[in-house]
Amino acid sequence: MTVAELICPAGTPASLRTAVDAGADAVYCGFQNATNARNFPGLNFSPDELAASVRYAHEQGTKVLLALNTYPPDGKFDLWKEAADLGARLGIDAYIVADVGVAEYIRQNHPGIRLHLSVQAAASSPEAIRYYVREFAVKRVVLPRILTIPEIREIKSEIPCEIETFIFGNHGLMVEGRCSLTNYATGLSTNMDGVCSPAAEVHYVRDDQENLSTRLGEFTIDRFGAGEKAGYPTICKGRYTTAQRQGGYYAFEEPISLNLARLLPDLIDAGVNAFKIEGRQRSRAYVREVVSSFRYAVDQIRAGNKPDLADLVALTEGQKETQGAFRTKKWR
Protein backbone atom coordinates (compact mmCIF):
# COMPACT_ATOMS: atom_id res chain seq x y z
CA MET A 1 0.00 0.00 0.00
CA THR A 2 1.26 3.47 -0.86
CA VAL A 3 1.55 6.12 1.83
CA ALA A 4 -0.95 8.35 -0.01
CA GLU A 5 0.08 11.81 1.11
CA LEU A 6 -2.57 14.48 1.33
CA ILE A 7 -1.62 17.55 -0.74
CA CYS A 8 -3.66 20.58 0.30
CA PRO A 9 -4.33 24.03 -1.13
CA ALA A 10 -2.86 27.15 0.48
CA GLY A 11 -4.11 30.31 -1.18
CA THR A 12 -3.04 32.57 1.69
CA PRO A 13 -0.76 32.31 4.74
CA ALA A 14 -3.85 31.90 6.95
CA SER A 15 -5.22 29.03 4.89
CA LEU A 16 -1.77 27.45 4.82
CA ARG A 17 -1.74 27.35 8.62
CA THR A 18 -5.29 25.99 8.57
CA ALA A 19 -4.34 23.20 6.15
CA VAL A 20 -1.22 22.34 8.18
CA ASP A 21 -3.22 22.22 11.41
CA ALA A 22 -5.91 20.08 9.79
CA GLY A 23 -3.36 17.41 8.92
CA ALA A 24 -1.98 18.14 5.47
CA ASP A 25 1.13 16.13 4.57
CA ALA A 26 2.05 18.89 2.14
CA VAL A 27 0.63 22.23 1.07
CA TYR A 28 1.01 23.86 -2.31
CA CYS A 29 1.13 27.59 -2.95
CA GLY A 30 2.43 30.28 -5.27
CA PHE A 31 3.75 33.82 -5.47
CA GLN A 32 1.60 36.87 -6.20
CA ASN A 33 2.21 36.92 -9.95
CA ALA A 34 1.83 35.04 -13.23
CA THR A 35 4.25 32.27 -12.22
CA ASN A 36 1.38 30.15 -10.90
CA ALA A 37 -1.97 29.06 -12.30
CA ARG A 38 -4.10 30.72 -9.59
CA ASN A 39 -2.95 34.30 -10.16
CA PHE A 40 -6.00 35.91 -8.55
CA PRO A 41 -6.16 39.26 -6.71
CA GLY A 42 -5.91 38.74 -2.95
CA LEU A 43 -4.40 35.27 -3.23
CA ASN A 44 -0.88 33.90 -2.89
CA PHE A 45 2.27 34.79 -0.99
CA SER A 46 4.78 37.60 -0.75
CA PRO A 47 8.38 36.41 -0.23
CA ASP A 48 8.21 37.30 3.47
CA GLU A 49 4.90 35.49 3.88
CA LEU A 50 6.27 32.39 2.20
CA ALA A 51 9.38 32.45 4.40
CA ALA A 52 7.25 32.51 7.57
CA SER A 53 4.86 29.92 6.14
CA VAL A 54 7.65 27.49 5.26
CA ARG A 55 8.94 27.78 8.82
CA TYR A 56 5.48 27.12 10.25
CA ALA A 57 4.84 24.15 7.98
CA HIS A 58 8.24 22.58 8.60
CA GLU A 59 7.81 22.89 12.38
CA GLN A 60 4.69 20.74 12.04
CA GLY A 61 6.38 18.30 9.67
CA THR A 62 4.42 19.49 6.63
CA LYS A 63 6.11 19.98 3.26
CA VAL A 64 5.67 23.07 1.08
CA LEU A 65 5.35 22.67 -2.69
CA LEU A 66 5.83 25.79 -4.82
CA ALA A 67 3.61 26.03 -7.90
CA LEU A 68 5.56 27.48 -10.85
CA ASN A 69 3.17 25.85 -13.24
CA THR A 70 2.51 28.42 -15.94
CA TYR A 71 4.25 28.97 -19.29
CA PRO A 72 6.55 32.03 -19.39
CA PRO A 73 6.11 33.95 -22.64
CA ASP A 74 9.44 34.95 -24.15
CA GLY A 75 10.64 38.24 -22.70
CA LYS A 76 9.25 37.48 -19.22
CA PHE A 77 11.22 34.35 -18.33
CA ASP A 78 13.18 36.14 -15.59
CA LEU A 79 10.07 36.32 -13.41
CA TRP A 80 9.97 32.50 -13.30
CA LYS A 81 13.73 32.27 -12.68
CA GLU A 82 13.49 34.70 -9.77
CA ALA A 83 10.56 32.77 -8.32
CA ALA A 84 12.51 29.51 -8.57
CA ASP A 85 15.60 31.03 -6.96
CA LEU A 86 13.53 32.61 -4.19
CA GLY A 87 11.77 29.34 -3.50
CA ALA A 88 15.10 27.59 -3.11
CA ARG A 89 16.34 30.26 -0.69
CA LEU A 90 13.18 29.97 1.40
CA GLY A 91 13.56 26.21 1.71
CA ILE A 92 10.59 24.88 -0.22
CA ASP A 93 10.46 21.10 -0.59
CA ALA A 94 9.50 20.76 -4.24
CA TYR A 95 8.63 22.72 -7.36
CA ILE A 96 5.52 22.00 -9.42
CA VAL A 97 6.36 22.90 -13.03
CA ALA A 98 4.87 22.58 -16.51
CA ASP A 99 7.13 24.51 -18.90
CA VAL A 100 10.13 22.67 -20.35
CA GLY A 101 12.31 25.80 -20.10
CA VAL A 102 11.44 26.26 -16.41
CA ALA A 103 12.05 22.56 -15.70
CA GLU A 104 15.45 22.77 -17.40
CA TYR A 105 16.38 25.92 -15.45
CA ILE A 106 15.53 24.27 -12.12
CA ARG A 107 17.27 21.02 -12.99
CA GLN A 108 20.46 22.96 -13.74
CA ASN A 109 20.32 25.51 -10.93
CA HIS A 110 18.54 23.75 -8.08
CA PRO A 111 19.22 20.06 -8.66
CA GLY A 112 18.84 19.26 -4.97
CA ILE A 113 15.16 20.20 -4.86
CA ARG A 114 12.46 17.79 -5.99
CA LEU A 115 10.65 18.49 -9.23
CA HIS A 116 6.98 17.57 -9.63
CA LEU A 117 5.39 17.67 -13.07
CA SER A 118 2.26 19.82 -12.96
CA VAL A 119 -1.08 18.71 -14.34
CA GLN A 120 -0.55 21.68 -16.68
CA ALA A 121 2.10 19.64 -18.52
CA ALA A 122 -0.66 17.21 -19.56
CA ALA A 123 1.51 14.09 -19.34
CA SER A 124 -1.11 11.35 -19.75
CA SER A 125 0.90 8.36 -20.99
CA PRO A 126 3.82 6.32 -19.63
CA GLU A 127 5.94 7.53 -22.55
CA ALA A 128 5.38 11.22 -21.83
CA ILE A 129 5.99 10.71 -18.11
CA ARG A 130 9.15 8.67 -18.69
CA TYR A 131 10.38 11.40 -21.01
CA TYR A 132 10.05 14.05 -18.28
CA VAL A 133 11.61 11.74 -15.69
CA ARG A 134 14.59 11.02 -17.96
CA GLU A 135 15.14 14.62 -19.05
CA PHE A 136 14.45 16.54 -15.83
CA ALA A 137 14.64 13.94 -13.07
CA VAL A 138 10.97 14.50 -12.23
CA LYS A 139 10.09 12.69 -9.01
CA ARG A 140 6.30 12.89 -9.23
CA VAL A 141 3.70 13.47 -11.92
CA VAL A 142 0.32 15.06 -11.27
CA LEU A 143 -1.97 13.15 -13.62
CA PRO A 144 -4.50 14.88 -15.85
CA ARG A 145 -8.09 14.31 -14.71
CA ILE A 146 -8.92 12.29 -17.80
CA LEU A 147 -7.87 8.77 -16.81
CA THR A 148 -9.83 5.86 -15.36
CA ILE A 149 -8.50 3.98 -12.33
CA PRO A 150 -7.46 0.91 -14.41
CA GLU A 151 -5.55 3.28 -16.70
CA ILE A 152 -3.85 4.90 -13.69
CA ARG A 153 -2.86 1.46 -12.40
CA GLU A 154 -1.34 0.60 -15.76
CA ILE A 155 0.58 3.87 -16.00
CA LYS A 156 1.93 3.38 -12.49
CA SER A 157 3.33 -0.02 -13.45
CA GLU A 158 5.25 1.50 -16.35
CA ILE A 159 6.84 4.61 -14.82
CA PRO A 160 9.74 5.18 -12.42
CA CYS A 161 8.16 8.02 -10.42
CA GLU A 162 5.36 8.82 -8.01
CA ILE A 163 1.79 9.61 -9.04
CA GLU A 164 -0.44 12.34 -7.66
CA THR A 165 -4.12 12.59 -8.57
CA PHE A 166 -6.79 15.19 -7.88
CA ILE A 167 -9.51 13.86 -5.60
CA PHE A 168 -11.63 16.84 -4.69
CA GLY A 169 -12.65 20.30 -5.86
CA ASN A 170 -13.24 22.22 -9.04
CA HIS A 171 -13.39 19.99 -12.08
CA GLY A 172 -11.82 21.45 -15.20
CA LEU A 173 -12.95 19.88 -18.43
CA MET A 174 -10.17 20.71 -20.83
CA VAL A 175 -6.70 19.20 -20.91
CA GLU A 176 -4.78 21.51 -18.58
CA GLY A 177 -2.04 23.58 -20.13
CA ARG A 178 -3.71 23.35 -23.55
CA CYS A 179 -6.65 25.70 -23.02
CA SER A 180 -6.82 29.19 -24.55
CA LEU A 181 -10.56 29.72 -24.10
CA THR A 182 -10.16 32.48 -21.51
CA ASN A 183 -7.57 34.25 -23.65
CA TYR A 184 -9.85 34.08 -26.67
CA ALA A 185 -12.62 35.87 -24.75
CA THR A 186 -10.60 38.23 -22.53
CA GLY A 187 -6.99 38.70 -23.67
CA LEU A 188 -5.68 37.12 -20.46
CA SER A 189 -4.13 33.70 -20.85
CA THR A 190 -4.48 30.71 -18.53
CA ASN A 191 -1.06 29.46 -19.60
CA MET A 192 0.84 32.77 -19.62
CA ASP A 193 -1.00 34.84 -17.00
CA GLY A 194 -2.26 32.11 -14.68
CA VAL A 195 -5.93 33.08 -14.89
CA CYS A 196 -9.11 31.29 -15.88
CA SER A 197 -12.24 33.44 -16.20
CA PRO A 198 -10.71 36.54 -14.51
CA ALA A 199 -13.17 38.37 -12.24
CA ALA A 200 -12.38 41.74 -13.82
CA GLU A 201 -13.85 40.46 -17.11
CA VAL A 202 -17.00 38.99 -15.54
CA HIS A 203 -20.27 40.88 -15.86
CA TYR A 204 -23.79 40.10 -14.66
CA VAL A 205 -26.49 41.62 -16.84
CA ARG A 206 -30.19 41.54 -15.89
CA ASP A 207 -32.86 42.07 -18.54
CA ASP A 208 -36.32 43.61 -18.03
CA GLN A 209 -37.81 40.16 -17.31
CA GLU A 210 -35.33 39.60 -14.48
CA ASN A 211 -33.34 37.04 -16.48
CA LEU A 212 -29.68 37.18 -15.55
CA SER A 213 -26.92 36.76 -18.14
CA THR A 214 -23.42 35.95 -16.92
CA ARG A 215 -20.81 37.28 -19.30
CA LEU A 216 -17.07 36.86 -19.76
CA GLY A 217 -15.64 39.66 -21.87
CA GLU A 218 -18.16 40.16 -24.66
CA PHE A 219 -19.65 36.66 -24.53
CA THR A 220 -22.68 35.40 -22.65
CA ILE A 221 -21.61 32.20 -20.93
CA ASP A 222 -24.96 31.36 -19.34
CA ARG A 223 -28.41 32.77 -18.67
CA PHE A 224 -30.60 32.20 -15.62
CA GLY A 225 -34.28 32.79 -15.04
CA ALA A 226 -35.59 34.90 -12.15
CA GLY A 227 -34.93 33.03 -8.90
CA GLU A 228 -32.54 30.55 -10.52
CA LYS A 229 -29.13 30.44 -8.82
CA ALA A 230 -26.53 31.95 -11.15
CA GLY A 231 -23.11 30.34 -11.39
CA TYR A 232 -19.77 31.98 -12.09
CA PRO A 233 -19.18 32.23 -15.85
CA THR A 234 -16.50 29.71 -16.83
CA ILE A 235 -16.50 28.95 -20.55
CA CYS A 236 -16.35 25.15 -20.18
CA LYS A 237 -19.30 25.21 -17.72
CA GLY A 238 -21.55 27.46 -19.79
CA ARG A 239 -24.74 26.80 -21.74
CA TYR A 240 -24.83 27.39 -25.47
CA THR A 241 -27.07 26.55 -28.38
CA THR A 242 -26.44 24.29 -31.35
CA ALA A 243 -28.64 22.74 -34.02
CA GLN A 244 -28.93 19.32 -32.31
CA ARG A 245 -30.22 20.72 -29.03
CA GLN A 246 -33.29 22.56 -27.81
CA GLY A 247 -32.30 25.80 -26.06
CA GLY A 248 -29.13 26.34 -24.08
CA TYR A 249 -27.32 23.15 -23.07
CA TYR A 250 -24.13 22.39 -21.19
CA ALA A 251 -21.96 21.72 -24.23
CA PHE A 252 -18.95 20.61 -22.15
CA GLU A 253 -20.06 19.84 -18.58
CA GLU A 254 -22.44 21.01 -15.92
CA PRO A 255 -21.08 23.17 -13.09
CA ILE A 256 -19.95 20.31 -10.97
CA SER A 257 -17.37 19.36 -8.35
CA LEU A 258 -15.01 16.42 -8.39
CA ASN A 259 -15.39 14.18 -5.34
CA LEU A 260 -13.54 10.87 -5.33
CA ALA A 261 -14.23 10.04 -1.68
CA ARG A 262 -15.79 6.68 -2.59
CA LEU A 263 -12.84 5.77 -4.79
CA LEU A 264 -10.05 6.45 -2.25
CA PRO A 265 -9.41 2.76 -1.46
CA ASP A 266 -9.27 1.90 -5.17
CA LEU A 267 -6.90 4.78 -5.91
CA ILE A 268 -4.54 3.72 -3.14
CA ASP A 269 -4.72 0.17 -4.42
CA ALA A 270 -3.88 1.40 -7.92
CA GLY A 271 -0.63 2.86 -6.56
CA VAL A 272 -1.43 6.55 -6.24
CA ASN A 273 1.20 8.14 -3.97
CA ALA A 274 -0.49 11.45 -3.26
CA PHE A 275 -3.98 12.92 -3.30
CA LYS A 276 -4.45 16.52 -4.29
CA ILE A 277 -7.28 18.70 -3.03
CA GLU A 278 -8.06 21.63 -5.31
CA GLY A 279 -9.08 25.03 -3.96
CA ARG A 280 -6.46 27.70 -3.33
CA GLN A 281 -9.23 30.24 -3.86
CA ARG A 282 -11.41 28.71 -1.11
CA SER A 283 -12.11 29.94 2.44
CA ARG A 284 -10.28 28.75 5.55
CA ALA A 285 -13.46 27.09 6.81
CA TYR A 286 -13.69 25.08 3.61
CA VAL A 287 -10.03 24.09 3.77
CA ARG A 288 -10.36 23.02 7.41
CA GLU A 289 -13.43 20.88 6.78
CA VAL A 290 -12.22 19.22 3.60
CA VAL A 291 -8.66 18.58 4.78
CA SER A 292 -9.62 17.18 8.17
CA SER A 293 -12.29 14.94 6.62
CA PHE A 294 -9.90 13.48 4.06
CA ARG A 295 -7.16 13.21 6.73
CA TYR A 296 -9.43 10.97 8.77
CA ALA A 297 -10.46 8.87 5.79
CA VAL A 298 -6.93 8.32 4.50
CA ASP A 299 -5.66 7.41 7.98
CA GLN A 300 -8.44 4.86 8.38
CA ILE A 301 -7.67 3.27 5.04
CA ARG A 302 -3.96 3.19 5.86
CA ALA A 303 -4.79 1.44 9.16
CA GLY A 304 -6.71 -1.19 7.25
CA ASN A 305 -10.12 0.03 8.35
CA LYS A 306 -13.11 0.80 6.20
CA PRO A 307 -13.88 4.44 6.96
CA ASP A 308 -17.38 5.81 6.80
CA LEU A 309 -17.12 7.96 3.70
CA ALA A 310 -20.54 9.53 4.15
CA ASP A 311 -19.05 12.71 5.62
CA LEU A 312 -16.79 13.16 2.62
CA VAL A 313 -19.60 12.52 0.23
CA ALA A 314 -21.67 15.07 2.15
CA LEU A 315 -19.03 17.75 1.55
CA THR A 316 -20.46 18.31 -1.88
CA GLU A 317 -24.05 17.57 -0.94
CA GLY A 318 -26.53 20.00 -2.38
CA GLN A 319 -24.10 20.63 -5.21
CA LYS A 320 -23.67 18.50 -8.22
CA GLU A 321 -20.69 16.20 -7.94
CA THR A 322 -18.95 13.81 -10.24
CA GLN A 323 -16.33 11.10 -10.25
CA GLY A 324 -15.35 12.49 -13.63
CA ALA A 325 -13.28 10.25 -15.83
CA PHE A 326 -12.01 8.13 -12.94
CA ARG A 327 -14.89 5.66 -12.59
CA THR A 328 -15.87 4.89 -16.15
CA LYS A 329 -14.86 5.51 -19.73
CA LYS A 330 -18.47 6.56 -20.41
CA TRP A 331 -17.62 10.01 -19.00
CA ARG A 332 -15.66 10.69 -22.17
Next chain:
Amino acid sequence: MMTPRLTLGPVAYHWPADKKIDFYAKIADEAPIDTVYLGEVICSKRAPFFDQHYSEVAERLIRGGKTVVFSSLAEVMLKRERKATKALSELEDYEIEINNAAGLLTIDGRAHRIGPFMNVYNSQTLGYFAHRGANHVCLPVELPSSSAALLARTASELGVGIEVQVFGRASLAVSARCYHARAHGRTKDNCQFVCEEDPDGMPLTTQDNQPFLRINGIQTLSHSYVNLTDEIPAMVDMGITDFRLMPQDIDMIEIAKAFAAVLHGEIAPQTARERINALEIGAPFSNGFWHGQAGHRRIEAMGRSLG
Protein backbone atom coordinates in the same frame (compact mmCIF):
# COMPACT_ATOMS: atom_id res chain seq x y z
CA MET B 1 17.07 36.58 -45.46
CA MET B 2 15.58 33.27 -46.54
CA THR B 3 12.47 33.01 -48.67
CA PRO B 4 9.43 32.61 -46.41
CA ARG B 5 7.49 29.37 -46.89
CA LEU B 6 3.77 28.79 -46.98
CA THR B 7 2.56 25.65 -45.22
CA LEU B 8 -0.72 23.76 -44.86
CA GLY B 9 -1.43 22.35 -41.40
CA PRO B 10 -3.07 18.96 -40.87
CA VAL B 11 -6.83 18.71 -41.50
CA ALA B 12 -8.34 18.96 -38.02
CA TYR B 13 -11.83 17.80 -39.01
CA HIS B 14 -13.20 14.38 -39.84
CA TRP B 15 -13.61 14.75 -43.59
CA PRO B 16 -14.66 11.65 -45.53
CA ALA B 17 -11.71 9.89 -47.16
CA ASP B 18 -12.81 10.81 -50.69
CA LYS B 19 -13.10 14.46 -49.79
CA LYS B 20 -9.62 14.44 -48.30
CA ILE B 21 -8.11 12.65 -51.29
CA ASP B 22 -9.66 15.20 -53.65
CA PHE B 23 -8.58 18.05 -51.41
CA TYR B 24 -4.94 16.97 -51.38
CA ALA B 25 -4.96 16.28 -55.12
CA LYS B 26 -6.01 19.87 -55.72
CA ILE B 27 -3.45 21.14 -53.23
CA ALA B 28 -0.76 19.10 -55.00
CA ASP B 29 -1.70 20.44 -58.42
CA GLU B 30 -2.83 24.00 -57.81
CA ALA B 31 -1.80 25.46 -54.46
CA PRO B 32 1.41 27.51 -54.16
CA ILE B 33 2.20 25.79 -50.86
CA ASP B 34 5.69 24.63 -49.87
CA THR B 35 4.99 22.20 -47.04
CA VAL B 36 1.96 20.03 -46.27
CA TYR B 37 1.40 18.43 -42.85
CA LEU B 38 -0.55 15.17 -42.97
CA GLY B 39 -1.92 12.92 -40.26
CA GLU B 40 -4.75 12.72 -37.73
CA VAL B 41 -3.89 15.09 -34.88
CA ILE B 42 -7.21 15.27 -33.03
CA CYS B 43 -8.95 11.89 -32.66
CA SER B 44 -7.31 8.48 -32.83
CA LYS B 45 -10.66 6.82 -33.61
CA ARG B 46 -10.69 8.51 -37.01
CA ALA B 47 -7.26 7.33 -38.11
CA PRO B 48 -8.26 3.96 -39.63
CA PHE B 49 -10.45 5.71 -42.21
CA PHE B 50 -7.47 7.30 -43.90
CA ASP B 51 -4.38 5.31 -42.93
CA GLN B 52 -4.36 3.34 -46.17
CA HIS B 53 -4.41 6.52 -48.28
CA TYR B 54 -1.48 8.43 -46.77
CA SER B 55 1.34 7.03 -48.87
CA GLU B 56 -0.58 7.71 -52.09
CA VAL B 57 -1.50 11.24 -50.97
CA ALA B 58 2.05 11.92 -49.83
CA GLU B 59 3.48 10.76 -53.17
CA ARG B 60 1.07 12.96 -55.07
CA LEU B 61 2.04 15.98 -52.96
CA ILE B 62 5.75 15.29 -53.38
CA ARG B 63 5.28 15.04 -57.17
CA GLY B 64 3.59 18.44 -56.88
CA GLY B 65 6.79 19.80 -55.36
CA LYS B 66 5.64 19.91 -51.74
CA THR B 67 7.56 18.86 -48.67
CA VAL B 68 5.45 16.36 -46.71
CA VAL B 69 5.54 16.18 -42.91
CA PHE B 70 3.56 13.74 -40.75
CA SER B 71 2.04 15.23 -37.58
CA SER B 72 1.42 13.21 -34.45
CA LEU B 73 -1.63 13.12 -32.15
CA ALA B 74 -2.08 16.00 -29.71
CA GLU B 75 -3.53 13.77 -27.00
CA VAL B 76 -1.95 10.42 -26.16
CA MET B 77 -3.58 8.30 -23.51
CA LEU B 78 -4.99 5.05 -24.92
CA LYS B 79 -3.03 2.05 -26.19
CA ARG B 80 -3.83 2.79 -29.82
CA GLU B 81 -2.70 6.39 -29.36
CA ARG B 82 0.56 5.29 -27.78
CA LYS B 83 1.17 2.82 -30.61
CA ALA B 84 0.37 5.40 -33.29
CA THR B 85 2.71 7.90 -31.67
CA LYS B 86 5.54 5.40 -31.48
CA ALA B 87 5.01 4.34 -35.09
CA LEU B 88 5.09 7.94 -36.26
CA SER B 89 8.29 8.73 -34.39
CA GLU B 90 9.88 5.76 -36.16
CA LEU B 91 8.61 6.76 -39.62
CA GLU B 92 11.62 6.67 -41.92
CA ASP B 93 10.69 8.20 -45.25
CA TYR B 94 9.16 11.47 -44.08
CA GLU B 95 9.78 14.37 -41.78
CA ILE B 96 7.73 14.27 -38.59
CA GLU B 97 6.08 16.85 -36.34
CA ILE B 98 5.63 15.92 -32.69
CA ASN B 99 2.52 17.18 -30.86
CA ASN B 100 2.79 15.28 -27.58
CA ALA B 101 5.75 14.63 -25.28
CA ALA B 102 5.08 10.88 -25.66
CA GLY B 103 6.55 11.20 -29.16
CA LEU B 104 9.85 12.51 -27.83
CA LEU B 105 10.74 9.52 -25.67
CA THR B 106 12.22 7.47 -28.49
CA ILE B 107 13.27 10.25 -30.85
CA ASP B 108 16.97 9.69 -29.95
CA GLY B 109 18.42 12.76 -31.62
CA ARG B 110 16.63 12.19 -34.90
CA ALA B 111 15.70 15.46 -36.67
CA HIS B 112 12.07 16.38 -36.01
CA ARG B 113 9.64 19.26 -35.86
CA ILE B 114 7.82 20.47 -32.75
CA GLY B 115 4.10 21.11 -33.27
CA PRO B 116 1.79 23.82 -31.92
CA PHE B 117 0.45 21.58 -29.10
CA MET B 118 3.94 21.32 -27.54
CA ASN B 119 3.76 24.73 -25.85
CA VAL B 120 6.97 26.44 -26.98
CA TYR B 121 6.41 29.80 -25.29
CA ASN B 122 10.01 30.92 -24.72
CA SER B 123 13.58 30.74 -25.99
CA GLN B 124 14.66 28.48 -23.12
CA THR B 125 12.15 25.83 -24.22
CA LEU B 126 13.06 26.36 -27.88
CA GLY B 127 16.77 26.00 -27.13
CA TYR B 128 16.16 22.86 -25.12
CA PHE B 129 14.23 21.18 -27.96
CA ALA B 130 16.70 22.40 -30.61
CA HIS B 131 19.65 20.86 -28.77
CA ARG B 132 17.85 17.52 -28.84
CA GLY B 133 17.20 17.46 -32.56
CA ALA B 134 14.25 19.76 -33.25
CA ASN B 135 14.87 21.70 -36.46
CA HIS B 136 11.53 23.48 -36.72
CA VAL B 137 8.92 24.75 -34.26
CA CYS B 138 5.31 25.84 -34.74
CA LEU B 139 4.34 28.32 -32.01
CA PRO B 140 1.11 28.17 -29.96
CA VAL B 141 -1.68 30.12 -31.64
CA GLU B 142 -2.20 32.32 -28.55
CA LEU B 143 1.40 33.57 -28.42
CA PRO B 144 1.66 37.36 -28.91
CA SER B 145 3.98 38.91 -31.49
CA SER B 146 6.20 40.43 -28.77
CA SER B 147 7.24 36.92 -27.70
CA ALA B 148 7.22 35.48 -31.24
CA ALA B 149 9.75 38.12 -32.31
CA LEU B 150 12.17 37.06 -29.56
CA LEU B 151 11.65 33.39 -30.38
CA ALA B 152 12.30 34.06 -34.07
CA ARG B 153 15.63 35.67 -33.18
CA THR B 154 16.65 32.67 -31.06
CA ALA B 155 15.48 30.28 -33.77
CA SER B 156 17.57 32.07 -36.36
CA GLU B 157 20.68 31.76 -34.15
CA LEU B 158 19.97 28.04 -33.69
CA GLY B 159 19.18 27.44 -37.36
CA VAL B 160 15.65 26.37 -36.50
CA GLY B 161 12.58 27.15 -38.63
CA ILE B 162 9.82 29.05 -36.86
CA GLU B 163 6.19 28.76 -37.90
CA VAL B 164 3.04 30.70 -37.03
CA GLN B 165 -0.57 30.00 -37.96
CA VAL B 166 -1.75 32.87 -40.17
CA PHE B 167 -5.10 31.52 -41.34
CA GLY B 168 -7.98 29.36 -40.10
CA ARG B 169 -9.87 28.72 -36.90
CA ALA B 170 -7.72 28.78 -33.75
CA SER B 171 -7.50 25.59 -31.70
CA LEU B 172 -8.54 26.74 -28.23
CA ALA B 173 -8.73 23.53 -26.20
CA VAL B 174 -8.64 19.75 -26.27
CA SER B 175 -10.30 17.38 -23.83
CA ALA B 176 -10.63 13.67 -23.14
CA ARG B 177 -14.35 14.02 -23.67
CA CYS B 178 -15.93 14.18 -27.12
CA TYR B 179 -18.29 17.15 -27.30
CA HIS B 180 -19.62 16.14 -30.68
CA ALA B 181 -20.80 12.85 -29.21
CA ARG B 182 -22.18 14.69 -26.16
CA ALA B 183 -24.26 17.06 -28.33
CA HIS B 184 -25.83 13.98 -29.92
CA GLY B 185 -26.45 12.26 -26.57
CA ARG B 186 -23.64 9.74 -27.11
CA THR B 187 -20.23 9.08 -25.57
CA LYS B 188 -16.83 8.94 -27.22
CA ASP B 189 -16.84 5.13 -27.37
CA ASN B 190 -20.16 4.98 -29.26
CA CYS B 191 -19.86 8.25 -31.17
CA GLN B 192 -20.72 6.73 -34.57
CA PHE B 193 -18.48 9.43 -36.03
CA VAL B 194 -21.10 12.17 -35.90
CA CYS B 195 -18.28 14.70 -36.26
CA GLU B 196 -18.25 13.83 -39.95
CA GLU B 197 -21.47 15.84 -40.30
CA ASP B 198 -19.63 19.09 -39.55
CA PRO B 199 -16.69 19.54 -41.96
CA ASP B 200 -15.98 23.01 -40.58
CA GLY B 201 -16.89 22.23 -36.97
CA MET B 202 -20.18 22.27 -35.03
CA PRO B 203 -21.23 25.82 -34.10
CA LEU B 204 -21.74 26.76 -30.47
CA THR B 205 -23.72 29.99 -30.18
CA THR B 206 -24.28 32.00 -27.01
CA GLN B 207 -27.79 32.38 -25.67
CA ASP B 208 -27.66 35.92 -27.07
CA ASN B 209 -27.29 34.38 -30.55
CA GLN B 210 -23.65 35.36 -30.82
CA PRO B 211 -21.54 32.78 -32.68
CA PHE B 212 -18.70 31.84 -30.30
CA LEU B 213 -16.98 28.46 -30.69
CA ARG B 214 -16.77 25.41 -32.96
CA ILE B 215 -16.69 21.82 -31.74
CA ASN B 216 -14.57 19.23 -33.53
CA GLY B 217 -14.78 16.03 -31.49
CA ILE B 218 -12.51 16.48 -28.47
CA GLN B 219 -11.27 19.82 -29.82
CA THR B 220 -12.77 23.28 -29.31
CA LEU B 221 -11.95 25.90 -31.92
CA SER B 222 -12.71 29.58 -32.38
CA HIS B 223 -15.70 30.62 -34.44
CA SER B 224 -13.59 33.36 -36.02
CA TYR B 225 -10.88 32.61 -38.53
CA VAL B 226 -7.41 33.80 -37.61
CA ASN B 227 -6.27 35.96 -40.53
CA LEU B 228 -2.86 37.62 -40.38
CA THR B 229 -2.56 38.87 -43.98
CA ASP B 230 -1.90 42.43 -42.83
CA GLU B 231 0.76 41.32 -40.38
CA ILE B 232 2.81 39.25 -42.85
CA PRO B 233 5.35 41.93 -43.81
CA ALA B 234 6.19 42.57 -40.16
CA MET B 235 6.33 38.82 -39.48
CA VAL B 236 8.81 38.28 -42.30
CA ASP B 237 10.92 41.15 -40.96
CA MET B 238 11.03 39.63 -37.48
CA GLY B 239 12.26 36.32 -38.88
CA ILE B 240 9.19 34.08 -38.98
CA THR B 241 10.15 31.51 -41.64
CA ASP B 242 6.96 29.50 -42.15
CA PHE B 243 3.35 30.63 -42.42
CA ARG B 244 0.68 28.05 -41.67
CA LEU B 245 -2.77 27.89 -43.22
CA MET B 246 -5.19 25.59 -41.40
CA PRO B 247 -7.46 23.66 -43.77
CA GLN B 248 -11.08 24.80 -43.59
CA ASP B 249 -14.05 23.69 -45.66
CA ILE B 250 -13.68 26.61 -48.07
CA ASP B 251 -11.70 27.38 -51.23
CA MET B 252 -8.23 26.78 -49.78
CA ILE B 253 -6.57 27.10 -53.19
CA GLU B 254 -7.70 30.72 -53.41
CA ILE B 255 -6.58 31.31 -49.81
CA ALA B 256 -3.16 29.82 -50.57
CA LYS B 257 -2.78 31.91 -53.70
CA ALA B 258 -3.62 35.11 -51.84
CA PHE B 259 -1.17 34.39 -49.01
CA ALA B 260 1.59 33.23 -51.36
CA ALA B 261 1.23 36.43 -53.38
CA VAL B 262 1.68 38.54 -50.25
CA LEU B 263 4.62 36.43 -49.05
CA HIS B 264 6.34 36.77 -52.42
CA GLY B 265 5.74 40.51 -52.53
CA GLU B 266 3.45 40.31 -55.55
CA ILE B 267 0.43 41.99 -54.01
CA ALA B 268 -0.26 44.19 -51.01
CA PRO B 269 -1.82 42.61 -47.91
CA GLN B 270 -4.89 44.74 -48.48
CA THR B 271 -5.39 43.23 -51.93
CA ALA B 272 -5.10 39.73 -50.45
CA ARG B 273 -7.58 40.65 -47.77
CA GLU B 274 -10.06 41.85 -50.38
CA ARG B 275 -9.66 38.62 -52.33
CA ILE B 276 -10.24 36.57 -49.18
CA ASN B 277 -13.24 38.71 -48.22
CA ALA B 278 -14.75 38.00 -51.65
CA LEU B 279 -14.93 34.28 -50.71
CA GLU B 280 -17.66 35.18 -48.17
CA ILE B 281 -16.51 32.65 -45.64
CA GLY B 282 -19.33 33.30 -43.19
CA ALA B 283 -17.15 33.87 -40.14
CA PRO B 284 -15.37 37.00 -38.95
CA PHE B 285 -11.59 37.33 -39.08
CA SER B 286 -9.52 37.77 -35.94
CA ASN B 287 -5.92 38.63 -35.08
CA GLY B 288 -6.25 39.53 -31.38
CA PHE B 289 -3.89 36.82 -30.08
CA TRP B 290 -1.05 38.09 -32.27
CA HIS B 291 -1.54 41.61 -30.90
CA GLY B 292 -1.67 40.44 -27.27
CA GLN B 293 -5.41 41.04 -26.97
CA ALA B 294 -8.54 38.90 -26.73
CA GLY B 295 -8.19 36.30 -29.46
CA HIS B 296 -11.57 37.00 -31.05
CA ARG B 297 -10.72 40.64 -31.74
CA ARG B 298 -9.85 42.12 -35.08
CA ILE B 299 -7.15 44.78 -34.68
CA GLU B 300 -6.45 47.16 -37.55
CA ALA B 301 -2.83 46.58 -38.48
CA MET B 302 -0.80 48.77 -40.78
CA GLY B 303 -0.49 46.55 -43.82
CA ARG B 304 2.30 47.27 -46.26
CA SER B 305 3.62 45.40 -49.24
CA LEU B 306 6.73 43.21 -49.29
CA GLY B 307 7.38 44.15 -52.94
